[in-house]
Amino acid sequence: MIYCLNPSCEKPRNSDTTFCQNCGTQLISQLRNRYRIIQPLGGGGFGRTFLAEDEDKLNEHCVVKQLAPQVQGTSALVKATELFQEEARRLQQLGEHPQIPILYAYFRHDNYLYLVQQFILGQTLRQELRQQGTFSEEKIWKLLTELLPIIKFIHEHQVIHRDIKPENIIRRSPREDLVLIDFGVAKQLTATSLEQTGTTIGSFGYAPMEQMKYGSAYPASDLFSLGVTCFNLLTGIHPSGLYMEHGYNWVMHWRQHLKSPLSPQLVQVLDKLLQKDIEHRYQSVDELLQDLHQKPQPASIPRDFSLPQPPSRINPRQSVFPSTVLQPRIQLKHKLLAGGIILLLGLGGYIYWQSLGYIPTLTGHLSEVNSLAFNPSGTTLASGIDDKTIKLWNLNNKQEIRTLKGHSDKVYSVAISPDGQTVVSGSKDNTIKIWNLNTGKEIRTLTGHTALVNSVAISSDGQNIASGSYDNTIKIWNLNTGQELQTLIKHTSAVLSVAFSSDSQTLVSGSAVREIKVWNLKTGKVLRTLPPHSGDVNALAISPDGQMLASASDDKTVKVWKLNTGKEISPLTGHSGHVNSVAFSPDGEHIAAGSDDKSVKIWNLDTGEVLDLKGHSGKVYAVAFSPDGKTLVSGGKDKTIKIWQLR
Incomplete structure (x- = not known):
């Protein structure tokens, strides 16, 4: 079976022939005589993603991304290409870390750009939250302990991720270590970038004010997103709804959404991570790690406590469905990117x-x-x-x-x-x-x-x-x-x-x-x-x-x-x-x-x-x-x- 790589092909699956039986495009059994496409993994605004086999590595699985942006106009295409190239550069720069996907190749073929990277077998923390329910305090401490060294590594390489959230953290199977993925919107932190505002990009609720309003991103910006990620995993509440309803003021009252108490130590850490103003947050991972050394022993973490519960959410995977659903009204928000692209973000990862x-x-x-x-x-x-x-x-x-x-x-x-x-x-x-x-x-x-x-x-x-x-x-x-x-x-x-x-x-x-x-x-x-x-x-x-x-x-x-x-x-x-x-x-x-x-x-x-x-x-x-x-x-x-x- 050969998969046609023409983005416009309606029936891309073919038997072993020379030309696509549907669109007539010449078929490629292996990209660069090495990467054989197995099946599509999905697609989005900037490209399509495939699961592939690497013949040079004994048919080891890898991920191939093809730049095929659905955009109108030259300027939008230029911006999409720029973001795609930046993702390749970030992966090349950071891939030496064992918990960041490795870049294997970046090349052009038949007028399309391709990026080949390491395939991570596992599930995202979003999937884990849906399957196993909200995280305990012990699990949050463990998450911080495992994830902070990765974030410190990318910051030391002058890179700000700008989109840390449960969907972009994979728990690898069977090792169960955490892997940080999706560097497609990462920003290089330089002296020039510190002086200039840039592209406003990120996910509503997770990205801090300086990033969404001014296009600025710093180490403290990623730490804010980390704090929101912890909040989401602790409560099961998606922050975009709170953001749309209350703006950034929701972070001042995050504790009222807890379903069980936290130790004073974790409350202190999350309070500082979730500061609206950047100057009041942790400024570096090292500063946060100092407070992590003071985490409580498991026996001292509260385990049973009742608070007034917010309205239940519909969860299609539960066997018993709640009778009510919280319905904050969310208007579609948009951010202007260079090159005339509008990013519209929000709604549970969409x-x-x-x-x-x-x-x-x-x-x-x-x-x-x-x-x-x-x-x-x-x-x-x-x-x-x-x-x-x-x-x-x-x-x-x-x-x-x-x-x-x-x-x-x-x-x-x-x-x-x-x-x-x-x-x-x-x-x-x-x-x-x-x-x-x-x-x-x-x-x-x-x-x-x-x-x-x-x-x-x-x-x-x-x-x-x-x-x-x-x-x-x-x-x-x-x-x-x-x-x-x-x-x-x-x-x-x-x-x-x-x-x-x-x-x-x-x-x-x-x-x-x-x-x-x-x-x-x-x-x-x-x-x-x-x-x-x-x-x-x-x-x-x-x-x-x-x-x-x-x-x-x-x-x-x-x-x-x-x-x-x-x-x-x-x-x-x-x-x-x-x-x-x-x-x-x-x-x-x-x-x-x-x-x-x-x-x-x-x-x-x-x-x-x-x-x-x-x-x-x-x-x-x-x-x-x-x-x-x-x-x-x-x-x-x-x-x-x-x-x-x-x-």
């Missing part, structure tokens, strides 16, 4: 960024965009439109591939099969059509509904289609033959939305009489009817793990339910108009929704934070996450599709 004054937009629709669906590789997007058509788009070059014509009325819903070969559409003409995605040819038309088809869904095993109609019924069809398998008749009003569970055994439906029904597809029986919304149920989504259901309604809320019991977890509020669409991120940690209020909101289910995305000039009817979770798309009444880049 980083949104666009070029200055530019939200990538797909135009060319003649009417409203009602539905959106990605193919499995995330390279092709289908949009269902009021003008009776479906459009297919190439997300890499933002160009229309083709328009599918055949419906005689508005297309309300589209879905793409798990194998990426088939598009299914539901229309006001009472029919469902099945199309070949690669050729755009209509395969067959399914008839049987006596009123418009408002929603279609394809089961995760790729075998069946579900369609919800204004004739108050749901029909289940065989995707391959078009045969009608069963009709579900229990709703007393129009069926507005349908969704399959991840195991394809359960179907959920929502209706215009505000009710949600959960069906057993083997028996065709209703398992349960959920308590009603106070408005029409316009859209449904089931989390990838099959544990949670999200429902969007005219009552301006998204409700989150435990699917196997029907228990409501919590409503997600903030929209001021009807909520028309809802989607789970691929990791199940975020929910996005589009509304009549012209905005898209994204909620973090771990923290309850909500992020507003504004850019549409009309009602938002559709939202969809890309399969890798790196992109969100939204479409609506303004006849456009907006593309929101996530890292």
